[in-house]
Structures are given as structure tokens and as C-alpha cells.
Amino acid sequence: MAAARGKTQRRRTATHESFLRHGRFLFLRAALILCAAAITAYILQKPIPRPSGGTALGYVLGTIGALLIVWLALLGIRKRAITAGHYSLKAWVSAHVYLGLSLIVVATLHTGFQFGWNVHTLAYGLMLLVIVSGAIGVWAYATLPRTLSDNRGETTRKQMLAQIASLDEQILEAAQPLSRQNADIVRLSLEETDLGGGFWRRLLARYGDCANGQALSKIGGALRGASGPEAVALAKVEDLMQRKAEALALARRQMHITAMLEAWLFVHVPATFALLAALTAHIVSVFLYW
Amino acid sequence: MTQAISLRLITRQAGGGEIVRTRRIETGEVLIGRAPACDIHLPDLSVDMEHALLRALGQGRISIESLTGEPFQAGGKPALRVELDAANAQVVSFGAYELVFSLGTEDDVVVTVLRKEDDYHPTPGLFSLRAAMFGRRRMAWTLGLAILALCLILPVAGAAWFKNTHIHPDQQWSTGPLSKAHAFLDKDCQACHQKAFVAVRDTACLSCHQSGRDPAVQAASDARVTREGSPFLPLLMSDHAAHAKLTRAMPPPPTITGKVAGVFQMALNHPTDRCASCHREHTTAPPDPNVPKTADVVRPGKPALIVVTDCAGCHSRLKMRLPSTGLIDTPDWNRHPDFRPLVTVGFDGPQPRMQRISVTQHPLEANGLTFSHRVHMSATGGVARQGEVLGAAKGYGAALTCQSCHRPDGGGFKPIEMERDCGSCHSLAFAGGPGNLQTLRHHDMRNILGVLRGSLTPATGPKVDPGVLRRAMAPGGLCVDCHTIRPSGGPFGADISPVHLANRVLPWGDFNHGVAAHAGVGAGSAACADCHKAKTSDKTQDYLIEGIATCKACHGKTEHQTPAFAGAQCSECHSFHQPGEAPRTGQDRLFTVLGLPAGEKPRGLPTLGPQAP
Numbered sequence: 001m002a003a004a005r006g007k008t009q010r011r012r013t014a015t016h017e018s019f020l021r022h023g024r025f026l027f028l029r030a031a032l033i034l035c036a037a038a039i040t041a042y043i044l045q046k047p048i049p050r051p052s053g054g055t056a057l058g059y060v061l062g063t064i065g066a067l068l069i070v071w072l073a074l075l076g077i078r079k080r081a082i083t084a085g086h087y088s089l090k091a092w093v094s095a096h097v098y099l100g101l102s103l104i105v106v107a108t109l110h111t112g113f114q115f116g117w118n119v120h121t122l123a124y125g126l127m128l129l130v131i132v133s134g135a136i137g138v139w140a141y142a143t144l145p146r147t148l149s150d151n152r153g154e155t156t157r158k159q160m161l162a163q164i165a166s167l168d169e170q171i172l173e174a175a176q177p178l179s180r181q182n183a184d185i186v187r188l189s190l191e192e193t194d195l196g197g198g199f200w201r202r203l204l205a206r207y208g209d210c211a212n213g214q215a216l217s218k219i220g221g222a223l224r225g226a227s228g229p230e231a232v233a234l235a236k237v238e239d240l241m242q243r244k245a246e247a248l249a250l251a252r253r254q255m256h257i258t259a260m261l262e263a264w265l266f267v268h269v270p271a272t273f274a275l276l277a278a279l280t281a282h283i284v285s286v287f288l289y290w
Numbered sequence: 291m292t293q294a295i296s297l298r299l300i301t302r303q304a305g306g307g308e309i310v311r312t313r314r315i316e317t318g319e320v321l322i323g324r325a326p327a328c329d330i331h332l333p334d335l336s337v338d339m340e341h342a343l344l345r346a347l348g349q350g351r352i353s354i355e356s357l358t359g360e361p362f363q364a365g366g367k368p369a370l371r372v373e374l375d376a377a378n379a380q381v382v383s384f385g386a387y388e389l390v391f392s393l394g395t396e397d398d399v400v401v402t403v404l405r406k407e408d409d410y411h412p413t414p415g416l417f418s419l420r421a422a423m424f425g426r427r428r429m430a431w432t433l434g435l436a437i438l439a440l441c442l443i444l445p446v447a448g449a450a451w452f453k454n455t456h457i458h459p460d461q462q463w464s465t466g467p468l469s470k471a472h473a474f475l476d477k478d479c480q481a482c483h484q485k486a487f488v489a490v491r492d493t494a495c496l497s498c499h500q501s502g503r504d505p506a507v508q509a510a511s512d513a514r515v516t517r518e519g520s521p522f523l524p525l526l527m528s529d530h531a532a533h534a535k536l537t538r539a540m541p542p543p544p545t546i547t548g549k550v551a552g553v554f555q556m557a558l559n560h561p562t563d564r565c566a567s568c569h570r571e572h573t574t575a576p577p578d579p580n581v582p583k584t585a586d587v588v589r590p591g592k593p594a595l596i597v598v599t600d601c602a603g604c605h606s607r608l609k610m611r612l613p614s615t616g617l618i619d620t621p622d623w624n625r626h627p628d629f630r631p632l633v634t635v636g637f638d639g640p641q642p643r644m645q646r647i648s649v650t651q652h653p654l655e656a657n658g659l660t661f662s663h664r665v666h667m668s669a670t671g672g673v674a675r676q677g678e679v680l681g682a683a684k685g686y687g688a689a690l691t692c693q694s695c696h697r698p699d700g701g702g703f704k705p706i707e708m709e710r711d712c713g714s715c716h717s718l719a720f721a722g723g724p725g726n727l728q729t730l731r732h733h734d735m736r737n738i739l740g741v742l743r744g745s746l747t748p749a750t751g752p753k754v755d756p757g758v759l760r761r762a763m764a765p766g767g768l769c770v771d772c773h774t775i776r777p778s779g780g781p782f783g784a785d786i787s788p789v790h791l792a793n794r795v796l797p798w799g800d801f802n803h804g805v806a807a808h809a810g811v812g813a814g815s816a817a818c819a820d821c822h823k824a825k826t827s828d829k830t831q832d833y834l835i836e837g838i839a840t841c842k843a844c845h846g847k848t849e850h851q852t853p854a855f856a857g858a859q860c861s862e863c864h865s866f867h868q869p870g871e872a873p874r875t876g877q878d879r880l881f882t883v884l885g886l887p888a889g890e891k892p893r894g895l896p897t898l899g900p901q902a903p
Contacts, residue, residue, distance in 0.1 A: 012854050033567060035724035038647075046546070048570075049570055049573060050573060050574070052465075053465075053575075054465075056548070056550070057547075057555075059554075067502065067730070094879050114465070114466060114573070114574075116464075116465070116466055116467075117462075118462050118463065118464055118465065118467060119369040119441045119463055121461075122437075122441065150347060156414075157414040157417050157805070158413075158414050161412045161413070161414065161416070165412075171334070172335065173333075175335055176324060176326075176333055176335075178335070180338055180358075181546075183324075183335040183336070184335070184336075186335055187335045187336060190335070195412065196415065196416055196417075196422060197422065198422055198826045199419065199422050199423055201422075202419060214538060221455040240743070241875055250415075254417055255416075256416050258417050258418060258419065259419050259422075262418060262419040262420075263419060263447055264425055265426060266426055266429070269426045269427075269429075269667050270426060270429040270432075270433045270434075271431050271433075272430070273430035273431060273433055273434030274430075274433040274434055274437050277434040277435070277436075277437035277441070277442075278437050278441060279435075280442060281437065281438065281441035281442040282443055283444070284459075285441075285442070285463040286463075286465075287487055288446070288463075288483075288487055289460070289479055289483040289486075290487060290488065290489040290560065
């Protein structure tokens with residue numbers, strides 16, 4: 001029995017495939033069939049007066065779209081329950097990605113290409129925002145983990161932080177003999193350096209105004225005008241700050257990649273909630289003012 | 291005597307616990323600074339090498355004075371010199387270090403030096419974006435609830451609050467623009483959407499468009515519509531037929547999709563026999579105007595009037611669905627039945643007996659007159675000569691034309707009046723006596739009889755002479771020229787038949803004699819003689835209407851076939867909402883407006899020029 005179980009596990013490992021390739025692109029095929037069916041029906045219909053959400057096909061596509069959206073949103077609940085088998089999380093994610101993309105076709109045909117400044121187009125716009133952010137997520141998950149791993153090398157994130165903290169201690173110690181003027185430069189590095197920064201700073205990796213960098217450029221000038229023990233201390237501090245700059249750059253690259261890996265979720269999840277709300281308003285309002 | 295100072299230096303260890311080092315300084319002066327040689331050595335870069343001097347002043351009082359001009363913090367405020375009472379447990383800060391003063395047990399001042407704890411300890415969590423954003427979940431719920439509140443709850447619950455304001459939260463639910471005529475209702479959704487979750491019902495439409503209402507009710511309705519901002523008065527709509535008949539006449543949907551949709555619509559209380567089933571709002575015609583089954587009024591990009599079931603839909607196999615109908619099935623223009631005019635076939639007493647007879651059966655009319663169109667329209671002969679004699683001043687001057695008797699009036703003709711249209715030649719004057727020329731009042735039969743009997747003057751008068759009447763009604767008599775004389779059991783042995791000249795002979799179709807193509811104006815157009823063979827008609831009984839083939843010479847033809855090509859849509863002659871009339875074109879309505887008395891507002895068109903209030 002144990003041997004048999006072992007074989008099964010080995011087999012699973014051997015046939016590992018990404019969520020995109022799950023079941024030989026089962027859900028890609030399903031999504032393509034759904035899109036093809038929707039497009040065919042759209043072409044064959046004779047809508048009166050024009051294609052819209054109010055025709056028979058419009059209602060059908062709208063119902064399919066709404067059910068899909070609700071089901072796709074349920075991934076947020078499903079992913080918290082770890083199970084295995086045919087309805088594994090991987091299968092769900094695969095279906096989530098492909099059926100989610102098919103919504104572009106289904107929902108667009110549902111609109112009949114009628115758009116306006118109203119709650120209905122708001123729901124459509126939010127849906128596109130969710131889909132586009134999700135597509136960026138798929139790209140991020142497919143490419144960025146390797147980049148993240150390559151950047152990190154053998155260093156853990158904890159070690160990166162510890163290294164910066166250690167360098168700060170060394171700088172503090174080395175700066176003890178410095179005059180107030182030069183000590184203030186060092187304090188800039190020690191007290192004003194913001195490792196991560198805000199959303200955009202992380203996402204765009206904009207650290208041109210880094211306090212440690214400013215301190216480094218100032219300390220070079222101070223060193224040229226210094227002599228004796230002050231110069232010795234400054235040289236040591238400069239060396240340590242240089243090392244700190246390298247450590248900061250490594251950590252910040254890690255944060256930048258992590259931000260790119262995570263940023264889409266900060267749009268995807270809130271936009272999904274907004275979409276569910278707008279979708280509710282869309283459906284209720286349509287039938288309320290039928 | 292100088293008070294001694296005891297120093298307690300407390301260093302907290304990373305793993306918890308403290309190391310306390312004490313030192314007693316008898317001189318009563320303590321140097322504070324970053325330099326290792328200082329009594330209180332504070333390795334903080336914001337502290338100067340020899341920053342301040344602490345002095346014991348006796349009686350538990352101390353002073354701290356900056357030596358470099360750089361301040362320190364005393365009681366939370368920057369200071370260069372302070373005097374303190376050690377008994378009050380005062381705190382003085384230099385950078386990250388705090389000096390806490392107290393009185394010692396050996397008549398000394400105790401200074402406890404502590405390093406302020408740094409609360410910031412970065413963890414690997416710092417690498418996640420979560421460290422830089424406020425929570426996804428919070429953001430998601432905030433956004434979702436905000437949209438729900440603004441886009442759903444506010445329009446539902448806020449309708450009452452915003453009733454008297456310019457804000458209409460439910461406008462965001464509008465799926466598209468309203469047609470020009472209804473645009474004034476753009477901010478009043480509930481004018482049409484009267485009940486929640488119930489599709490727009492006819493009562494909403496008829497509240498403005500109902501025809502046949504009491505004039506006072508109609509005026510009140512018009513006033514309300516005008517007050518609400520309608521650019522013009524609503525068109526009034528009549529029923530095409532009784533609703534029950536219409537329902538039975540409608541064919542089932544031709545496709546499976548349509549049938550399924552029909553079942554759903556029934557189940558969801560969304561009937562297809564409403565005004566709104568045909569008249570769609572909040573939508574625009576698609577860019578391609580060649581969309582099937584749309585009316586010819588559909589304009590790209592404009593809100594549309596849509597014909598869901600076209601005329602042929604009901605009028606094909608109508609007899610099968612509605613056996614009681616007297617209408618003949620008309621699947622299309624090519625199979626349109628020939629005309630069945632309403633023919634006067636005789637009289638029941640004074641009332642004409644009307645019967646619809648197809649022109650293919652060559653109906654004979656018995657309208658009570660004796661009249662030859664051929665004689666009257668001949669270019670030569672007595673009638674033509676009489677026209678010349680009468681001259682242009684009296685509207686003649688030549689052989690008679692159609693218009694000599696049939697006087698155009700809009701799209702039709704004024705009813706024939708004997709005195710006006712015949713009286714120039716057929717004088718009713720007679721010699722009542724020498725030098726007494728009198729005229730019979732043609733329409734006043736009682737007077738005519740009285741005069742002819744000698745009992746009345748042309749105005750009034752008694753006396754009867756049956757001989758005169760007999761002569762008048764005998765062959766060659768005055769009446770016989772024009773009137774049908776029928777035998778009678780009365781005192782004269784004969785009687786003048788009643789006369790009925792029909793002004794409309796096709797009850798369900800409309801024909802506009804006024805348009806150029808029907809008035810012989812322009813290439814290929816139809817002149818009177820093309821449809822009415824009057825010039826060869828000798829008998830009054832001749833029914834002078836050609837069959838539908840005459841219409842088909844132009845209607846349904848292309849521009850390559852005839853220069854007077856014209857459409858073959860049912861709406862060329864039949865209006866849905868005004869049975870018996872043709873739909874009014876913009877041109878028709880314009881002429882109506884131009885012909886309206888000043889102050890009267892037209893329906894379905896903006897008012898031209900200044901109008902009386």
C-alpha cells in the first residue's frame with residue numbers, strides 16, 4: 001500500500017504542470033468554445049432594434065457573464081480551502097484565468113457595443129479593470145518568481161535587513177569621533193534612510209533621493225577638507241555607507257520585484273469587490289426600471 | 291558645600307535584562323557629551339563632544355548648561371540652560387538618551403541615564419507591498435460598499451430626498467438617451483417606469499397619448515405635458531383594432547429563440563403587446579440602417595421607433611388566426627388584393643345601401659344621379675361650348691376639366707355641390723311669372739316641391755299643382771336631366787331618388803391626390819385620367835376607379851423601371867395608429883402647422899413662430 005502511494009506521489013511530481021497548462025489546456029478550450037458560441041450567436045441573431053443587453057441573446061449572455069463573475073470571485077474563498085483532486089486549486093486557478101478572459105467576449109457582446117456614462121458601463125469598465133489586472137498577475141506569476149530568486153541569490157530577506165542594521169551600527173560607532181557638522185551628515189544616512197517607501201516608489205524603483213546616497217555624496221566633500229582623526233573616521237564611515245548603499249540596492253530590487261508581483265492584486269481584489277457591487281446595481285436597476 | 295552626584299548608567303541588553311553601572315562624582319560637576327572622556331558619555335551623533343555641564347547647586351537642586359550653544363530637551367522643550375529640583379524626578383534628553391534626576395539616600399543627586407528604546411524593528415514583511423499600502427481587504431470593502439451606496443441604495447432610498455432638487459440619482463441607471471420628443475422626461479424616470487420591477491405599461495404612454503378623451507381632460511393633459519417641458523404636444527394614438535383582436539392576430543414568434551424568449555417574457559411578466567414592445571426608448575439605431583424589420587423612420591444614432599411585428603406578420607394568414615375578420619390576407623405588396631371600394635348599390639328609404647365590391651367584379655354604382663362624364667369632358671360639343679361662353683371669369687372659358695367640378699381640397703376634394711359645381715349651366719331659375727325669374731333652392735326639397743306645386747314662392751309659399759311636378763319628373767322634365775326618377779305610389783306617380791356621392795370609397799387605405807406624383811406633375815407621374823377613365827364613361831353607374839395594377843406601375847418599382855418609382859411599404863397608404871389614413875410625414879405635419887390658426891399648437895411638431903400663451 002505504502003509503495004503504491006509512493007508511486008502515485010512520484011507520478012504527480014513527474015507530471016507537474018503550470019496552472020496555465022492544466023488538463024492539456026482544458027479550460028482554455030472551454031473558454032474558446034464559449035467565445036466561439038457567443039460570437040456565432042451574436043452574428044446569427046436578428047436583434048430588434050439593435051444588439052443590446054435587452055435582446056434574448058443579451059439576457060442569455062448577461063446571465064452567463066454574471067454567473068461567471070460571481071464564480072470567478074469565489075476563488076478568493078476557494079483558495080483558502082486546501083483540497084486535492086479534480087477540483088484542485090490549480091484547476092480552479094486555470095479555469096479562473098481562461099474563463100475570466102472569455103468574459104471580455106461574453107460581456108462585450110452582452111453590451112451590444114452600447115456604452116454610456118451610467119452604472120451599466122461602470123460595471124463593464126470595472127470588469128475590464130479586473131481582467132486586465134488579472135492578466136498582468138498571470139504574467140507576473142509566470143515570469144517574476146525566477147527574477148526574484150535570482151536577485152536574492154543565497155541571501156534571505158531577514159539577512160538583508162540584518163546586514164543593513166549591522167552596517168548602521170558600525171557607521172554609528174565609526175562616526176563617534178566626528179564633528180557635529182559631519183555627524184549630521186552621518187545622521188542623514190542613519191535616521192532618514194527609508195528602505196522601502198510607498199507604493200509607486202517601490203513599483204517604479206525610484207530611490208534617487210535616498211538619504212544614504214545624499215549622505216554619501218556629502219561625506220565625499222567633507223573628506224576632502226578633513227584631516228587627522230576626523231579624516232580617518234570619515235573615510236571609514238564613507239566605506240561603510242558605500243556598503244550600506246549596496247545592501248539597500250539589493251533589498252530595494254527585491255522590494256521592486258515583489259511590488260510588481262503583488263501590485264496587480266491591489267487592483268484586482270478591490271476592483272472585484274467594486275465590480276460585484278456595480279454588477280448588483282446594474283442587475284437590480286435594470287429590473288427595477290424594467 | 292558641594293553636593294555629590296551619583297551616576298547610574300543603565301544599558302538594556304538585546305535578550306532582555308539591564309546592566310547597571312554606578313559612579314559617584316564628589317566634585318558636583320559632570321560633563322555630558324559624545325567624547326569618551328565625558329562623565330556621562332552619550333554615543334549619539336546628535337550630541338556634541340562636550341555638549342553640556344551638569345552642576346549640583348545644593349539642596350537637591352541642579353543646573354544643566356549647554357557648552358556649545360546646541361540645545362537639549364528639558365520637559366519636552368529645547369533649552370540651553372535649566373535649573374531643576376532633583377526631588378521632582380525631572381527628565382532631560384540628549385538625543386536618544388534620557389537623564390532622570392532623583393535625590394539619593396546619601397545626600398546626593400542621582401542621575402539615571404537611559405537609552406530610549408527604538409520601536410522600529412524591520413521584519414521581512416517590509417518587503418511586501420502590504421507594508422506600503424493600506425489593506426487590500428479594507429480597500430475592497432470600502433470601494434464595494436461605496437459603489438453599492440452610490441449606485442443602488444442612493445437612487446432607491448434617495449428618490450424622496452432629492453425630489454425637489456436638481457439631483458436625480460436614478461439617472462445613472464439610464465441605459466441610453468431618450469428620443470427627442472421624450473427627452474424632457476430624462477430626469478423623471480418614474481413618468482414611464484411607474485412600478486418597480488414591472489415593465490413599462492401602456493397606461494404610462496396613454497397618460498399623454500390617449501385619443502378620444504374629453505376635451506377638458508385632453509387640455510389638462512396637454513397643459514401638464516407642456517409644464518413638464520415637452521417641446522410639443524403629444525400625438526394622439528387610436529387603437530389599430532380591438533386589443534383582443536390584435537392579440538389573436540399576432541403570429542407566434544417564427545424562430546425557436548423567439549418562442550423560448552416568449553415563454554420567458556410570459557413567465558417574467560414582460561408582455562409583448564405593450565406600446566413599449568414596439569416603441570423602444572433608451573436606444574439608438576445601429577450604424578447600419580439595413581437592419582431587418584425596422585421601420586423606415588430609423589435613423590442611425592437616433593432613438594428609434596421599432597416595428598417588432600410588421601404589417602405582413604399579422605396580415606398573412608390573418609383569416610386563420612382571426613376567422614371573424616373581413617380583411618383579406620395580404621402577405622406582401624405583390625399579393626395585395628385588388629381594391630374593394632365601398633359602392634352605393636341602392637337606397638333603403640333615404641339611406642344609401644353600401645357594399646364593398648372588388649373592382650375586378652366591375653361594380654355598378656347607383657348614386658341617384660344621371661350623369662355622363664364623357665359628355666361633360668368632351669373637348670367639343672355643347673358642354674365645351676357652354677364653358678367657353680361662361681368664360682374664365684366664372685372659372686371656365688374652355689372645355690371642362692376634372693377640376694371644373696372636383697375642386698381640390700388638401701389631399702382630397704371638396705364635396706360636389708349642385709349650385710356651385712353644376713349650377714352655372716344647369717340653372718334652377720324659372721319664370722314664376724312675367725318678369726319674375728325665380729331660383730329653386732336645390733337643397734331644400736320641401737321648398738322645391740312647394741314652388742313647383744305653386745304652393746310656395748322660392749322662399750316660402752303654399753299651393754300645389756301636381757301637373758307641374760309630374761312634368762318636371764317626366765322624361766324631358768327638369769329633374770330628369772340629372773336625377774334618377776323612380777316609380778312611386780304617391781300622388782305624382784314618381785319620386786326623385788335620394789343622392790349619395792361618396793367622398794371616400796376606400797375605407798382602410800388613404801390616397802393623397804395632392805402629391806405631385808398623383809397630380810400629374812413630373813416625369814412618369816399619374817394624371818387623373820390614368821386612374822379614372824372618365825372621358826369614356828357614359829353611364830353614371832360606371833365605377834371610375836382602376837385596379838391596384840395602376841398603383842403598381844410606380845409603387846414597388848425601381849428608379850430604373852420608372853422615373854416615378856415609389857415605395858411599396860404598407861405605410862405608404864396605411865397608418866397603424868390612424869386606421870384609414872396614411873401615416874403623416876414630416877411634410878404633412880408641416881403643412882398642418884402652417885395651416886393652423888394663430889395660437890393653436892400643433893401635435894408632434896414644434897410650434898412655428900410666436901404663439902399665443
